[in-house]
Amino acid sequence: MSSRAAVAKTYKLYLGGAFVRSESGRTDPIGGVNVPRGSRKDIRDAVKAARGAAGGWAKKTAYNRGQVLYRFAEALESRSDGSDEYGEAIDLLVHYAGWTDKLAAVMGGVNPVAAPFLSFSSPEPTGVVAVLAPDRPDVLGLIREIAPALAAGNAVVAVVSRTSPLRALDLGEVAGVSDIPAGVLNLISGRLDELLTPLCGHRDVNAIIDATSDDAVAAQVDELAAETVKRVSRPTPYTDSLTRLEPLVELKTAWHPVGS
Amino acid sequence: MSRSLTPVNRVGVDERAAALGRRSIKTTAKREGIRLATSMIDLTTLEGSDTPGKVRHLCAKAVCPDSSRPEIPSVAAVCVYPALVEVAAAALRGSGVAVASVATGFPAGQTSLKVKLDETREAVAAGAAEIDMVISRDAYLRGDDARVAGEIEAVKEACGAAHLKVIIETAELPTYAHVRHASELAIAAGADWIKTSTGKSTSGATPGVVLVMLETVRDHAHRTGEIVGVKAAGGVSNTKAALHQLVLVKETLGDEWLTPERFRIGASSLLNDLLMQYAKLDGGHYGRAEDFSKE
Amino acid sequence: MATVERTAVKWDYAPAPESRDSATIKPRYDLFIGGRFVAPTDGTVVSTVNPATEEVLAEVAFAGPGDVALAVEAARGAAAGWAALPALERGKYLFRIARLLQERARELAIVETLDGGKPIRESRDVDVPLAAAHFFSYAGWADKLQYAFAGREFAPRGVVGQVVPWNFPLLMAAWKLAPALATGNTAVLKPAETTPLTALLLAEIIEEAGLPDGVVNIIPGDGSAGASLVRSDVDKVAFTGSTAVGKEIQRALAGTGKGLTLELGGKSANIVFEDAALDQAVEGIIEGIFFNQGHVCCAGSRLLLQESVAEEVVRKLWARMERLRVGDPLDKNTDVGAINSAEQLARITSMVEAGEREGATRRSVSCALPEAGYWFAPTMFLDVAPANRIAVEEIFGPVVSVTTFRSPGEAVEKANNSAYGLAAGVWTDNGAKAFEVASKLRAGVVWQNTYNKFDPTAAFGGYKESGFGREGGPAGLSPYVRFGG
Structure with missing residues (x-):
């Protein structure tokens, strides 16, 4: 019998591509582990990192974003515990990896306008997306919301499951080895009552995915969203992927005259 | 040397030109507009069948378009082939109506420079006060701007005191940007007027090309202080089209350009339509062709 | 041969006023609820003026909160029947509206100009033709929604409350109503305070087109009527107007789960x-x-x-x-x-x-x-x-x-x-x-x-605080349906 002591992992936030303790220095004990208790300043830093990374991520080719998401799936497969939940989460990533270069074809197109113009509409990322993940399922519930946001070209700040944050925080390690650029995905653990207002009220957040299924949270989120006219979506586990993607993009219509 | 074209947005030009065509010209504005348009006409006959008799009839009409309505002014000029300049000059002597002659191998311009210059000198000698030359589209289209400019300069010299109108034949130019470019080229080479068309090609003085040319002379006037006239020729065959031209001038260059010294309309059938519309304003009834003389 | 003088002509356009005879404005307009024009129950009657002359054009009934509730009730009552109509039939009603707008184009243009102050050139060449085109285009979507939403289950939202601004009164009403009706919703539309007339003419057209009673309800009113409408028992709200009011509406709807689209201000x-x-x-x-x-x-x-x-x-x-x-x-x-x-x-x-x-x-x-x-x-x-x-x-x-x-x-x-x-x-x-x-x-x-x-085929709508949701084209349909089972 080995006398070797296991190396206990210090759980950290995934923020700007780095693994950091909460700047507040606080933790909450969950499942025998000290989980970082994210603060309003962590949210601020995460949104800043997301905004900084959003432009570069949006500018990547759809093909490239698709491959990065696929790499995310590959990396998650190697971390899978073999459960159905992991399997479904991985398959979702593969599904969305294939969406990146289909969005424009499905959502946009040439508008047959009644004048000598080439007019076309195409989806663009909305920018920085805040995700309030459900408490459970902790991994699948998070992937369900961040995958479409990333596939649409957005940067994400997600508040992970409050009740079982460990495996969700581990996703940061998966993301960290999957070519997702630093800052494009940020994972914060902590208490929703502390994080909701700074995140959903942050003026630099463009859209919010509220997957908490909590009416009180919904009212609060909507109220905060109104301040800067944020887009709020409230998908259920059964919501189809296009319906999830729609509120995470902006349709831009361009007009160009045709004539020499 | 490659050409540098000033950008022109065709769809934008056509939109603006069409919008100006929707100006509502009624009652006194229509009456005055018809008189004004009449005074700007280069009454034209350019047919193989033109005879001295026909030209004399046309000149009579040019001087006094409607003897029953003395307020209708004379037209600006009568425009004929060189061979008929002498006839026209005799018919118009002392009338204040100028004789204009096409020259330089009109309408194709496919003759030698020597022939073009001889023709010009001959027309001027016979009494033409205005020469309507064509540019060599063949040279222009293959990019030989120097040859085009050189010909214009030479013809201008041959004109002596006669005014030179340079026909760029817009229907044969590739784009609106070329309409502008050819206009600038003609102006730089000494054109007193730039003119849209021969009237012998597929299209003429469409509102779009006229607008581009008006903008060109406006910018030239702003830059240099020099006035270059514009002649819209080809397709301006009814009152509505003529008033549209006046609106283009008024709203692009201003009221001071609404004079035969600065704007002309080259036309043959337009005059009778103007007279008919004028009569309608007077009598309140629509007219018929038989009421107006056919020259 | 006598020479005729060419005297200098100073040429200007004579006044060319569009004749008002082509449009009859009634002395008074009531609320259009449940397919009938009815007097307000708890609203008021207000004069609408021509901003170019300050002359009173007509008296217009403004909806009170009770009137708003009645209109929503009428729309609610009509919802099931309208949604159950064969899609092509629904579309045919919209085609009729498009045609009637074209037939009454001159009258609509004149009234739009009188009530709102915009040049007749614009109401004639832009507002009215585009409004007709919008109905015509969306009419054709009514029976093709399964292609617009390919692969998704969808259903109308039910009753939609729509608040439109004063800058393009008829056109904005068309932008709102056409997609809502094509997707099988019934609607309560509130025109703007200062420009209710063309929306009321549209109500006449809707009546003339024979739409079932209550499918479209048009209730002029001021901001308070708009506030009542968005807070009423509607399933979806569509608003075009200022960013400040848009934010108020978003707040008012917080936690209600109602659909919302906002087309707000800009500084383009x-x-x-x-x-x-x-x-x-x-x-x-x-x-x-x-x-x-x-x-x-x-x-x-x-x-x-x-x-x-x-x-x-x-x-x-x-x-x-x-x-x-x-x-x-x-x-x-x-x-x-x-x-x-x-x-x-x-x-x-x-x-x-x-x-x-x-x-x-x-x-x-x-x-x-x-x-x-x-x-x-x-x-x-x-x-x-x-x-x-x-x-x-x-x-x-x-x-x-x-x-x-x-x-x-x-x-x-x-x-x-x-x-x-x-x-x-x-x-x-x-x-x-x-x-x-x-x-x-x-x-x-x-x-x-x-x-x-x-x-009508090209999506229009904003990023950031200019709002969310699109109007025009297939993208303009989705805000009016609910996806999934």
């Missing part, structure tokens, strides 16, 4: 590069800011000029502004009509005064303005600093703020430096540059070498 940048076709760019600037007196959410109110051509463009623009014909909106040659209301005139005036106070250079066209009515001369501001109020806030009037830039990057940065993101213009003859700049602009509509173009 019109960017002119040195390699643009300048004369057409000037036309685009004019169109961008003086169309409908600048009462346009996507107005190109921030003009960004590349420094190398700034002087030339300003010179050309000023010359062009001086040729604008400001005056009687009913005159077919009028380019710029009356300001929509005394309130809006006061707002424009106060913003312009703020601009002057903050040191920007004001140039207003010195045109003769009528004595009566509400008027504001076309105005440009030069030397505008990015922080000036007139560079940041929506003026919603014929006032353009001019500033300069040096490179495409700086142009994009300045254009995006706004809480809004509705529209933008890009003027350059270089296609690659145009597409690059267009792709970087955070705006829902980018007009390249043109401005203020609208079409």
